[in-house]
Amino acid sequence: MATPVALSTNVQTETLDLSRLVDPRSIAVIGASDRPNSLGARSVANLLDHSDFQGTPYLISRTKQSIHGLDCYQSVTDLPEAPDVAMLVVPAAQTLQVLEDCAGRGVRYAIVFTSGFGEMGEEGKRAEQEMARIGRESGMRIYGPNSPGLCNLNKRLGMMFSPSFQIDQLPGPIGLATQGGGIGRCFLQAMERGVGVGLWASTGNEVDLTVADFMRYMADADDIEVIATTMEGIKDGPKFVEAALYAAERGKPVVALKVGRSEYGARAVASHTGSLSGAAEVNSAVLRQAGVVEVDDMDELIDTAALFARKRPTGGERVAIYGFSGGGCALTADAVGEAGLELTAFSEQTLAAIGSVLPDYAAITNPVDATSDILARPEIGHESLKQVAEDPGAGVVLYPFPCDYGELTGQIGESIAQVQRETDTPIVPIWMSDRLGEGYDALVKGGLVPVRSIKRGTKALSRWIERGRWSVDPDWSPLPAGRTGGDLVTFTEPAVKSFLASHGVTVPPSGRADTADKAVDVAENLGYPVVMKIVNSQITHKSDMGGVEVNLRSAADVRLAFDRIAAAAVAAGVTTDEVLVESMAPAGIDVLVGVTADPVFGPVMTFGLGGIFVELFNDVSRRMLPLTPAQARSLIDEPKCAALLRGLRGSGPADVEALADLMVAVSRFVETNSGRIEELELNPVRVLPAGQGVIALDAVLVMNETNGDAL
Structure with missing residues (x-):
């Protein structure tokens, strides 16, 4: 087993004990059968003929007195003891009642093979909610539904209905956690190239137990060295990230294939498991942040995981x-x-x-x-x-x-x-x-896991080496996802800047005015040149409607600008009571610092060039919040525009350290208002030359208005 590194205080270390699911002492097959090729018959055969199960099996059938030489019971409630695991091979219409019976009998884990629930629409989702209630109130953990089961190949134990379990058995150091069954078995059958899998959990619709739960279990399992996963959707983003960080701290790399990255794929995912696939760009950014090695297809998943199983990289290979x-x-x-x-x-x-x-x-x-x-x-x-x-x-x-x-x-x-x-x-x-000849066979038998193309080999190698350069940030753990509720409120720019300034974000000196004379007074108090902006919480792109005037150098300029903004407001059909007058910032590089509430991962920060360039070039980087100083610097270094900040063609470097400080301050503001912020955008943030700081020139904030006063 890989040597674990010291655990940080931020990653939760309480691990759900799945040992009696993975290696149970007693198993009940509910819906057992001897009808050839039926799911019930295959489940019985896999458990009794093709496994080395050393515990007590119980077969439950309403129509048979005995199967496979074992007496059958009419119901799980008739069993002489509460089994560790119950495998439900029953129709969808019977599933809820059988789960109630299992819960009443004290079953620890219920594996629900049956399909026809959340992936089928609202009625199926309501049934899943009822499943979750049964498990929650009884303490019984539910695996599935819409799952092919679970197999512990290092123990030669198959709790599944697959007809190929008996031939897909090569134990090994890789733990596999998937939501889909077929795609997981695809990985399992990489045994033909020498890839051994110790434990495969295929969690289906995940009404209770998730991929993240099995990642945490595998992180502590002595017989698992590498964790591979395929995900169609992530139910709880922070929980998944915590599991990935926990695995990393235990010395177990995680290699992941995220399905549903395109619009077509997302639609297919919804019809398969009813999962929320999430935005591909955000998913990829968060996976990198958590040290997860993301790959693009099944072959790459297999090749990369197999390489990690052979040796851990240093990053300098x-x-x-x-x-x-x-x-x-x-x-x-x-x-x-x-x-x-x-x-x-x-x-x-x-x-x-x-x-x-x-x-x-x-x-x-x-x-x-x-x-x-x-x-x-x-x-x-x-x-x-x-x-x-x-x-x-x-x-x-x-x-x-x-x-x-x-x-x-x-x-x-x-x-x-x-x-x-x-x-x-x-x-x-x-x-x-x-031609897969004797040489290929010799390489497979020798444990070298041959790859099938040069491109695939170098791709896996790149992923392997890059992961060697990553290290756990001991000061970081993710914020919870979810919102506190309440109506959405958009704040005016002066209000947003006031909030941010109280959290350490530098904003321009400013004043508000509701007449041209007052605007002149503010400008002369600040000193020329100044900028004037319309104040209206409903206008996010003020310059597009003529609501911004820059480089105002005299009282006359200010009066004319005030009149032009008032006229632009009338033309745009908006009302405003005042304008914001600010000192004009020195020259620098304009960047974007934004935060959005991702439905899966919670608040995520985006960084890139400011103004129109963020949309033109789409050259951005992202991180899940909160942000540590080290993560802020890596966020800045990631996009191509970082070259401008470092200094390009003779221009001096910008104040990157001050920019990192601003990002951390914004992160603290979001953390203070956890669950309330829907969108926060500072665009542009003017980055001045090194040592001269940064200034947030514009800001938009949309929040859930609740009784909280944390602002």
């Missing part, structure tokens, strides 16, 4: 390439460069050792083309590959196989597996041929 095909090595080198990875430069000792083994015409600098000589003399391939893997700068070795040579390739595969047993450096075979 450089790549060595070795093969017997010059073209294959060159293609791999191209892919390494395109992926932004770095080839290592071999030490003089390594070069000398390789050169003493391989023929004179072999290429011994990275990449190493050992030539076809190793087909005739596998021993030279073994020795030279070992020297490459043991080079001080080699963090990983890519070994492309462009074609299969039958028995000869089998010998090479066995040789590579032997080298891997002699070194800690991961050797990643890339099997490019459509």
Whole structure:
């Protein structure tokens, strides 16, 4: 098991005890059957014929006296003891009553296979609410509905109705938590390339137990090293993030495939599990923040999780390439460069050792083309590959196989597996041929998990190395999602700036005026030049309707500007009682700092170029709140526009530290008003040269108006 790092005080460490679900002492099959190919018969066979279940099975059938040589009971209420787990293989119409019976008998966990609930519409959602009530009031935990079940392959235990459970059994260090059944079994069947799964939980519609619950369980499980997950929707964003952080602190990387990232996919997700898929950009940003390695498809999920199961990365790994095909090595080198990875430069000792083994015409600098000589003399391939893997700068070795040579390739595969047993450096075979011959089989048996294309290999490698650079922020845990309720209220700009200023956000000196004369008085008190803006909480884009006047340098300018704003208000059909007069800010770089209430993850901050550029370039970064100073700096560094702040083509750097401080102050303001803020936008924020600070030039705030006075 990976060595856990010290737990921070912010990540909740109370873990739901799922041990009696994952490894129960007694199991009841409700709806057991002996009718061939029925779900009830398959469930019984998987438990009694294809598992090594050491506990007590109970079969419940209303029509049979005995099944599989075991006496049947009419109801779960007739059992001599309360079983740890009840598997419900019953029609949807009977499910609620059977759950009531299970709860009354004291069942700990109910696995509901049945479909036809939340994914079917409002009536199904109401039934799920009733399921949740039954579980909540009784203390019984519910798994499903719309679930294929659960299998603990490291214990050879299958609580599922799948006809392929008996053949999909390769134990291993990967824990798999999915919502969908078919996509989870797709991962399970990667056993054909040597990927072993220790525990698979497929949670379905998640009326109670969720993917996050199993992630937390797997984080503590001694037989699980890596957690892989596919998610269609996330019911509780902060809970999921807490589980991911907990796993990270326990030394367990999480690799995730989020389904429903496009409009089409989101629709499919809704019809499948009734899940809320969420905004793809926000999902991806939060996953990165929590240290979750997000991937794009199933192959990448499998390849990446398998690589993590072989070794933990440091983040500084450089790549060595070795093969017997010059073209294959060159293609791999191209892919390494395109992926932004770095080839290592071999030490003089390594070069000398390789050169003493391989023929004179072999290429011994990275990449190493050992030539076809190793087909005739596998021993030279073994020795030279070992020297490459043991080079001080080699963090990983890519070994492309462009074609299969039958028995000869089998010998090479066995040789590579032997080298891997002699070194800690991961050797990643890339099997490019459509013919899966003896060499492929040897690599699989040797535990090297060959990938099927160069692009896939370098993609998984990139994800692996990048995750090695990430570390848990010990000062961070997410804010809760959800809103406090109440009507939405939009505040005026002066009010918003007053709130922000009280939380440490710098705003321009200003004053309000309801006549031109008073506007002049304010301007002369502030000193010219000034800016004048219309004050109206319903206008968020004031400049679009002529409600902003800038660079006013005299009393005459101020009077004319006041009249123009009043006329623009009449033309736009809005009313205003006053204007805001502010000191005009010095030149700088304008950026956006915004917060929105995401329905899944709660308040999320967005950062990018200010003004119209945020919409034009869509060059933004996001973080789930609250924000620590370290996260604020990484938020600033992420988008391409960060180059402007660092200084570009001779221009000096901007005050990035002050910008980070402003972001943290905004985060504190949101945290103080947790659950109330719907939208907060500071656009633009003027970032001045280094050491001169930042100024929030405009601000919009939409909140749930409640009795809270935290503002």
